[in-house]
Amino acid sequence: MTITVEEYTYRYGEGGAGVLAVDGVSLTVTDGEFLVLAGANGSGKTTLVRGFNGLLTPDEGSVRVNDRPVADDPVAARSSVGMVFQDPRDGFVAATVGADVAFGPENLGLPREEIDRRVTDALDAVRMAGRDEERIDELSGGERERVAIAGALAMDPDHLVLDEPFTGLDWAARRSVLARLETLDDAGVSVVVVTHDLRDVAALADRIVVLADGSVALDTADPVPDALTALGVRPP
Numbered sequence: 001m002t003i004t005v006e007e008y009t010y011r012y013g014e015g016g017a018g019v020l021a022v023d024g025v026s027l028t029v030t031d032g033e034f035l036v037l038a039g040a041n042g043s044g045k046t047t048l049v050r051g052f053n054g055l056l057t058p059d060e061g062s063v064r065v066n067d068r069p070v071a072d073d074p075v076a077a078r079s080s081v082g083m084v085f086q087d088p089r090d091g092f093v094a095a096t097v098g099a100d101v102a103f104g105p106e107n108l109g110l111p112r113e114e115i116d117r118r119v120t121d122a123l124d125a126v127r128m129a130g131r132d133e134e135r136i137d138e139l140s141g142g143e144r145e146r147v148a149i150a151g152a153l154a155m156d157p158d159h160l161v162l163d164e165p166f167t168g169l170d171w172a173a174r175r176s177v178l179a180r181l182e183t184l185d186d187a188g189v190s191v192v193v194v195t196h197d198l199r200d201v202a203a204l205a206d207r208i209v210v211l212a213d214g215s216v217a218l219d220t221a222d223p224v225p226d227a228l229t230a231l232g233v234r235p236p
């Protein structure tokens with residue numbers, strides 16, 4: 001179970017004429033690996049991870065998920081790679097918390113009891129237990145982010161990618177989500193967390209990859225604080 005990125009290059013703009021956002025990145029995320037992808041604003045982190053499940057198609061290079069090219073089977077990639085973005089305002093498909101988290105598992109055609117079990121479990125992990133009936137448009141920003149994380153957890157993906165997941169989360173929710181990520185990681189799920197602040201995740205990370213100007217500037221299990229600072233990343 002791996003995500004394999006080879007020479008991923010992506011340019012924004014009509015026909016790829018604009019900004020070169022990611023410039024030939026190669027990266028493998030293995031089974032049960034906890035990878036932190038860091039880098040200053042605009043270094044290409046989001047553009048890179050959006051290719052992991054086919055939300056973006058690279059102009060050059062390729063992404064394979066579990067040895068299958070994403071371009072050949074984007075539907076398989078989307079169920080295998082769970083993805084959560086910061087400020088998931090437009091990402092909700094239902095009006096209430098429980099219905100939204102249940103939507104993914106329902107589409108997998110799972111039995112009702114299994115769906116209910118996953119929804120309960122995922123809401124518990126983000127400290128939203130018992131709030132199934134609440135309307136998403138009446139939640140705070142951090143609560144909405146927690147629902148989005150629960151939605152990804154309920155899919156039970158092989159890989160979980162979280163783009164700036166902790167920014168809006170209070171300390172209790174943050175600790176709870178981190179504990180769940182650790183459990184999943186121990187169970188063999190690979191976890192990719194995008195951040196420019198390593199304090200929350202340094203203890204869990206197996207490896208830290210730092211992007212600068214769309215390229216890999218650092219790929220290490222044991223980063224030197226000065227090297228991180230120089231790349232615009234706050235050390236743990």
Ligand SMILES: Nc1ncnc2c1ncn2[C@@H]1O[C@H](COP(=O)(O)OP(=O)(O)OP(=O)(O)O)[C@@H](O)[C@H]1O
Binds near residue numbers: 013041044046196
């Ligand atoms: N929709 C877009 N249209 C044009 N350029 C874009 C678009 N999205 C991102 N870019 C540019 O691509 C580059 C990489 O952006 P990206 O969002 O991948 O960086 P990031 O590392 O995730 O940044 P941040 O830490 O701010 O989230 C930046 O120069 C950015 O201005």
